[in-house]
Amino acid sequence: MAGVTDLVTALLTPEKLFPAHWEVPAKLAEAMGYSLLAGGKRLRPLLVIAACEALGGSREAALPVAAAIEMVHTYSLIHDDLPAMDDDDYRRGRLTNHKVFGEATAILAGDALLTHAFYSVVQSSRAHGVPAERVLSIVEDLAEMAGPRGMVGGQTADMDGEQGLTDLDSLKYIHLHKTGDLIVFSLLAGGRIAGADERQLEALRRFGVNIGLAFQVQDDILDLVGDEGKLGKKTGSDVRQQKVTYPYFIGLEESRREVERLTGEAKDAVLDGGFSDASRLLEIAEYLMSRDH
Ligand code: GRG
Numbered sequence: 348m349a350g351v352t353d354l355v356t357a358l359l360t361p362e363k364l365f366p367a368h369w370e371v372p373a374k375l376a377e378a379m380g381y382s383l384l385a386g387g388k389r390l391r392p393l394l395v396i397a398a399c400e401a402l403g404g405s406r407e408a409a410l411p412v413a414a415a416i417e418m419v420h421t422y423s424l425i426h427d428d429l430p431a432m433d434d435d436d437y438r439r440g441r442l443t444n445h446k447v448f449g450e451a452t453a454i455l456a457g458d459a460l461l462t463h464a465f466y467s468v469v470q471s472s473r474a475h476g477v478p479a480e481r482v483l484s485i486v487e488d489l490a491e492m493a494g495p496r497g498m499v500g501g502q503t504a505d506m507d508g509e510q511g512l513t514d515l516d517s518l519k520y521i522h523l524h525k526t527g528d529l530i531v532f533s534l535l536a537g538g539r540i541a542g543a544d545e546r547q548l549e550a551l552r553r554f555g556v557n558i559g560l561a562f563q564v565q566d567d568i569l570d571l572v573g574d575e576g577k578l579g580k581k582t583g584s585d586v587r588q589q590k591v592t593y594p595y596f597i598g599l600e601e602s603r604r605e606v607e608r609l610t611g612e613a614k615d616a617v618l619d620g621g622f623s624d625a626s627r628l629l630e631i632a633e634y635l636m637s638r639d640h
Pocket of ligand 1: 387388389422426525563566
C-alpha cells in the first residue's frame with residue numbers, strides 16, 4: 348500500500364486541491380498546503396482504499412474520498428494545536444500552522460479544509476459515477492462522525508476532562524469519538540464506494556471501532572514508554588501524576604493485553620464480513636498493534 352500514500356499526497360498538492368478556475372487567496376492555499384503536505388502516516392486514506400478494495404471496488408473512485416478524510420484529519424490537528432486548545436509549537440516534525448501563518452489564518456485554514464473535504468467528496472464521486480444514494484450516505488456519515496456526536500464531541504469531552512478524568516469509561520468515550528470516529532468513517536466510506544451491503548458495513552464498523560481504540564491505547568502506551576525513555580524510569584506514583592491514559596487506569600501490561608484483545612476482535616469482525624480480499628485490512632490491524640511511533 349506504499350503507493351497509496353503517494354497517490355493521496357498527489358491529490359493534496361496545490362495544483363490538484365482546487366479546480367483550476369477557482370480564485371483562492373494565496374495565503375489561505377499556502378496554509379492549507381503547509382499542513383496537508385507535512386507528512387503523516389495517511390492511516391485514514393489507507394483505510395478508505397483497503398475497505399474499498401476488500402470489496403473489489405475501484406481505487407480511482409476511492410482516492411479522492413481518501414484525500415478528503417485526510418483534509419478533515421489535518422483540520423483537526425491544526426485546530427488542536429492552537430493556543431486555545433493544546434498550544435503546540437510542533438506537529439509532524441515542523442512548526443505548527445499558527446506558528447507559521449498566525450492564529451487567524453490557521454483557524455481559517457482548518458475551516459477551509461473541513462468544508463473543502465465535503466466539496467471534494469461530492470464533486471469527485473460525481474466524476475467517478477458513484478451512485479447518488481451512496482454519496483449521500485458518505486456525506487451523512489462524515490457530518491455525523493466529524494461533528495458534535497463524533498470527533499468534535501470527543502475533543503470537547505477531552506478538554507472538559509483535563510481537570511481530571513475519574514473513570515475508564517469517560518476516557519474510552521473520548522478515544523472512541525476523538526480518534527475512533529474518523530477511522531470508522533474511513534472504512535464505511537471505502538465500503539460504500541464499493542457498494543457494501545449492510546452485513547459488510549457492520550463488519551467494517553466493528554473492525555473500525557476496535558482498531559480505532561487499539562490505535563489510541565497503543566498511542567497511550569507509546570506516550571508513557573516514550574516519556575520514560577526521555578525522563579528515566581518512573582515509579583507507580585510518578586505515573587499517576589502523568590497524563591490520564593489507559594496505563595493510568597489499568598497499568599502498562601494490561602493496556603498491552605487490551606491492544607491485543609481489541610486487535611483480535613477487529614480481525615474477527617473483518618473475517619465475518621465475507622469480503623473478497625480482507626488481507627490488507629488484516630495487515631493494517633497487525634501494523635497498528637505493533638507500531639512503535
Ligand atoms: C480540534 C475538533 C478537533 C479535534 C482534534 C485528532 C484530534 C482531535 C486531536 C489530536 C490530538 C492527539 C494527539 C490525538 C491522539 C491520537 C491521534 C489522532 C494522533 C494523530 O493521528 P495520526 O497519528 O497522525 O494518524 P499523523 O500525523 O500520522 O496523520
